[in-house]
Amino acid sequence: MSQKNAPHVGLVFASLMTTMLMSSLGQMIFSTALPTIVGELGGVEHMSWVISAFLATMTIAMPISGKIGDTVGRKWVYIISIGLFVVGSAIGGFADTMGLLILGRAIQGLGAGSMMINSQAIIAEVTTARERGKFMGLMGSVFGVSSVLGPVLGGWFTDGPGWRWALWMNIPLGLLAILVATLVLNLRTGKARWRDYDYLGTALLSVATATLVLVTTWGGTQYAWTSPLILILGAVSVLAGLAFVWVEMHSKDPLIRMGLFRHRNMLLTTLSGVVIGLAMVGVLAYLPTYLQMVHGLTPTTAGLMMIPMMLGLLGTSTAVGFIVARTGNYKVYPIIGLVLTTVSLVLLSTMTVETPLSVLGIYFFLFGFGLGMVMQILVLIVQNTFPLRVVGQATAANNFFRQIGSALGASLVGSLFIHNIQKEMQHNLPLAAERVGEEGQALVESFATGDGSSHLTPDAVAELPGPLLEAIVNSYNDGLTPIFLMLAPLTFAAALILLPIKRERLRETID
Structure with missing residues (x-):
């Protein structure tokens, strides 16, 4: 400069x-x-x-x-x-x-x-x-x-x-x-x-990403997973992804250099990073909605309930960073962190309408604590693996695939959440209808047609008759908590993926 x-x-x-x-x-x-x-x-x-x-x-x-x-x-x-x-x-x-x-x-x-x-x-x-x-x-x-x-x-x-x-x-x-x-x-x-720009790679990347998000967003909600449209979109996503890899391997100036993934540490941290992005955004994106609809919190209070999770993430990330800088040992932390993340997801799956907010805060803190041991260390492993001249490319590629996981987390968890809510309401509302009067029956009919549920807010839920309130609150609870249990094996698999990471001495010079 x-x-x-x-x-x-x-x-x-x-x-x-x-x-x-x-x-x-x-x-x-x-x-x-x-x-x-x-x-x-x-x-x-x-x-x-x-x-x-x-x-x-x-x-x-x-x-x-x-x-x-x-x-x-x-x-x-x-x-x-x-x-x-x-x-x-x-x-x-x-x-x-x-x-x-x-x-x-x-x-x-x-x-x-x-x-x-x-x-x-x-x-x-x-x-x-x-x-x-x-x-x-x-x-x-x-x-x-x-x-x-x-x-x-x-x-x-x-x-x-x-x-x-x-x-x-x-x-x-x-x-x-x-x-x-x-x-x-x-x-x-x-x-x-x-003239040398990777136009074909750009087009294939866009198609593969967009169709993947469409599959995970529409599947199970607007279309059945086995519907022709979902199957076609899934096939297009896979084929475009494979074609993108082939094009990048043969391009003069690729968007993402596939040669980076020949290194074991790069490949393993990237695979694990996809899962971390999926789990983190999948949890963070929909817990505030859960807290408002199930526990009746205001939007501001629901946001504040996320603070224990973030204190765990920031505090652990900072502490582990200092420990790694002092000792040079880093391999064990992301593995332990992903195991703790798995435990926290299992605990989150046990949440009920009666679970105290103080207990939820402990679960949230543990989730953040586990992630704090993982995220920055994986970036460190990538950057320590390559010489300075390709560190930027390697970091960008690693971030890109973690972002893919984040997009999948938002769309897939959101799709499953909506599908589960609709399924639970179909089961719970008719039972509630038997316990309410004519006004409640009319509300049940509006929910059955989708008119009522499409405009459901936390304030509106709080004003419902007792049986309807209970039915909807339980539908939201039982719609989200099983998804956390489904995510737990993925984060545990991500921990196993990191076991073969090759521990290399942290560099003490710029290059």
Whole structure:
């Protein structure tokens, strides 16, 4: 970096931190608002799309925008990505249907994926190697903060000015970031080698990711798992994925270098990372909805209930990081962490309507404690495996597949949750109908046709007659808790996957 640009580093970094916070908050800020959004816009069967559409497009955008930034320079790629995020926020904020909200969230996701990748890359262009560590450490802390802040902020907006402000707040922040980036960013510009760009790989990656999310979102809810559409989408996803691997192995300038996965540590940490992303987002995305509908918490209180989980995650991650730095031993921590995560998922599957919130807080803390021993250590293993010249590519590839897991977690868990709720209501509501009067019978009929359940909010549930309240609360409880038990074998398998990890001495030099 030249002396000319040195005074602007603080301003540039503030802009990058703002956009990193916007993109990371976007992943979880609606977890607490989902019941209210469904009640206002209708369409409970589309509930999971509010989160999974964002994660799917974010996943697709990450490798593509990173590659384009490498090719033509990052300044305008970064500015355009902020613009996309602002446009998506505006569309979603003014949406009057669930479909329009999902469209806005999908556009947001494209911007968020590009902002996240390019923010990290821009730091490498505006700081020296000696300075870079502290800046990257601060940027990494954004993810921990947003994990706590997302559900809490989403709950506060929902209880206060309204959930739409969770989108509208991005508009002035984004415009300010665009202004700062336009005026003070002075980055290298590459030579556009569009002739060699991996167009086919980009198309195949997009098709494989989109169809995979469609299968896990629609399967079992809007379409049977054995329906022709789901089977065709599944086949297209598999074939596009296999074709993508083949294309990347033969491309002059691939989006993701397949040669990285020839190394045992890279392959094993990536496989484990997919499971971690799936479990983490699958739990975080729908627990706030569970707490509101089953335990009658306000959106803000439901968000605050996530704090024990995040304290466990942040505290353990920090402590284990210091221990590994001092001892150089790292292999055992992610394995122990995934075993603890498995135990916590089993405990979460035992939750009932009567389970005290204090007990739930302990379960949440244990889940975060386990994840805190895993996430950063897997990144460390990847970065310690490769020389400096390919660390960026390896880290981006590892993050991409973990993001695939996150998108699957949002869509698959959401799809199963909706399917289970509908199944439980079909069983519980007729029994409740026998215990209520004519008014209750009319409510039961509205739920049976879908008119009532599509606009069900925590406040509306609280005002229902006792038998109906009990039926719906039990339907939500029994709809989610079995899914946690289904996730437990996956996290235990992820622990077993890490057993063959080759322990290598941590490097004490830059390269």
